[in-house]
Amino acid sequence: MPNTIEDIREKFKDNPFFSHIGFEIVHFEEGNVKIKLDIKEYLLNINGTLHGGVHATMLDYILGMVTRSVTKAKVVTTNLTVHYLSSISEGEIFAEAKVLQQGYKLAFTEGEIKDSQGNILAKGIGTFKLVRDK
Structure with a gap:
């Protein structure tokens, strides 16, 4: 099966978990991927702020997406480190990433989640195993 940018984009867009959380693809091209999330009440923790697991999930997705856009290979997360910098309770958030090496x-990739004003909410770095078709 071909692994074009369009194929990869559609696989993520059609992923049930991706859409269940509420992620949307804003931009998808090689090495340049951006996703967004409209914060809903069911994504908040008991403090009324976006649950840290949502941040981690969003970073895992954006890091994997940009890695796959560059390598055209399936990827598996082997390590994910998340730094939580600021909380948010409503509005939209956006994530972008880049492959470092x-x-x-x-592959080693880093990314950020920002609010609609550009404030950084979380940063992440991930290591991905590239699964090459034989």
């Missing part, structure tokens, strides 16, 4: 078997 790519080898044949591994």
Whole structure:
């Protein structure tokens, strides 16, 4: 099966978990991917702020998406580090990422989640195993 940018974009867009959380693809091209999330009440923790697991999930997705857009290979997260910098309770948030280094078997990627004013809410770095078709 071909692994074009369009194919990869559609696989993410059609992923049930991706849409269940409420993520939307804003932009998707090689090395330049942006997703957004409209914060809903069911995504808030007991403090009334966006649950940290949503931040981690969004970072995992954006890091994997940009890695896959560059490598055209399936990727598996082997490590994800999240730094929570600020909380949010409503509005839209956006995530973008870039590949820092790519080898044949591994890629290292970093990303950020920002609010609609550009304030950084969380940063993440991930290591991804590249799964090459045989």
